[in-house]
Amino acid sequence: MASAQAHALVPGLKPFDSAPAEDAAALERLALWAMRRYAPVCAADAPDGLAIDVTGAAHLRGGEEKLLVDLEARLEEAGVRARAAVAPTYGAAHAAARHGGPAVIGAGEIGQSLSNLPLAALRLSPDLIQSLGRMGFETILDLERQPRGPLTLRFGPEAGKRLDQAFGRTFEPIIPVIEIEQPRVEQVFADPIGAPETLARYVGLLTDALCAQLERQGLGARRLDWLCHRVDHRIEAVRVGTARPVRDRRRLTRLLQDKIETVSPGFGIERMTLTASIAEPLDWRPSPSSLADEAAPDVSGLVDLLANRIGARSLYRMAPAESDVPERSVRKTAPLAGPSLAAWAPDWPRPVRLFPSPEPVQTMALLPDNPPTHFTWRGVRRRIRRADGPERIYGEWGRRDAEMWAVRDYFQVEDEAGERFWLFRAGDGLDARTGSQAWFIHGRFG
């Protein structure tokens, strides 16, 4: 399209010269960013895509769907409009992201997810798509149904190869980007190795070498990427993270060896690399404890081990948050976060089990501020013997408009058996603006 024609179509258009080299460099930087954030095996897929091998790395972001949401949101913040998809093969993910397939394709769903997509989704050359279209092939299903022999004879091997790559019948390697400046060690084997014991021994040796390199540079590893290049060109990737910079070879080896069961060696592994993909300064420093006291035991090793096993989000501390509303008064913090400055008020009774959301109960109570005489919860009617309250908690109008006038009156009640519950009334018992005056149970005391 000529520039003049484009200007006529879009008023206020600003033309820029095409710069393919700069585009490629920017895409490479984006791939490096994705490698740091999501998974050790990432590659730029010119001209406009990223390939990320999320095998074994998606759980660190809370699963594949959450990883996609996070990826798209992060790119959006940086001004990049992106569509992302996860599939068992790169060909299928490529097709789903660019031609409107489902965002997450599970194992065994490739056939039905791809069948109705156009041929352009298969990464074929434009000439080939045109000549296939002339023969009446429009969707991937049309092509998949054809016998392979005549197809290859007429159109060459490309169509069959791309089909096989999309459906996972042949393997397509992703050649990962690497950061030159990262501490990195490599071991090439004359004969492929595969036994778990051998893997364990060599990962120990690699860790030794990496720790020596880190020590020379005065660094500690925050994250390690261990890549096993198999003889069939697949890459098995393991990523482990630590809460603080670590250079202790025993701890790092333990973290990696914990993951050996996730590495499938196939016909053998011919090359291993170990990279400290995040390294931070770590200098010798005097121990802060005095000689008289016994030093507090260090739990960071345990935190790293557990966080790598079950995901960093599943390991946390609870810290006080600035809110009187019970469900907002706790927030999760990092497992090695320092002591929090805020504190919960010690004098107000709080239940040991707080329900995820309050459950409605049937009660009878004298308005405005008497506790109920009995309540029915989950089909069981309980008579209240003793009660304490109300503890009035006001809505936080700063957070939501709906809480402008909201009030909750909390009562601690004890039934005839001595079991204690935390009930509240939505509203102050007088004014309809403050709530529905319905009763709820919010927790159980011990």
Next chain:
Amino acid sequence: MHVRPVAELAALRARIESLETSGRSRAGVLPFGVAIVDAALPQGGLALGALHEVAGGGDGAVDGAIAALFAAGIAARLPGQVLWCLTRPDLFAPALQQVGLDPDRVLYLETGDEKSLMACFEEGLRHGGLAAVVAETARLSMTASRRLQLAAESSGVTAIAVRRWRRASEAADFGQPTAAVTRWRVTAQPSSPLPAPGVGRPRWFVELLRCRSGDCAEFSLEACDEKGRLALPPELADRSAAPAAGVRRTAA
């Protein structure tokens, strides 16, 4: 009837114990500070570096509220960090603070399934840097509990399994044998009436269902105070009631 001398019995007990622990050193005991409870436990307290089981009775088998507070009271009286493994994240941290377990001391671990919970439970025990590991679990097989008990013995870390089931009918599982050193069931009891309207310190019916080299026992006790200590009810103790600071208020 011939009565055996006390010294002979004590020597026999010591010999059995050395056989049971097979030479591993004992990590000591944590007294409850209530004379009748400590008298029921061998060596006068809860064995440290061992596995203990706690469950709630009645509704408590499902919500595990009292069992969690009982475990928190024990953990609060041990110095150091505590790992608390959960599958259902409904534990409310301010309540743990009210029995003396400071939020800075508790590390929560949330897993999706019981199998990885058990693996993390054992890993926490083997590390050795923690004061106690508490895990809320429904299933505890003989094999799993044996592994946990060995891990606790080797590192000296106290393990508390809070048994909590999905349905009250599944609580029959609590009768199955495990390798735990003690097994407790804690149920709510009506508290003593106050002279004014309001609720007082909660009362628990604490049953020691199983105790290695000890007898079963049951007690009626006042719940954990702000330091995690249990107490005798005032009408049973030969003294006036200790003020339960914190949880007591009168109605407005």
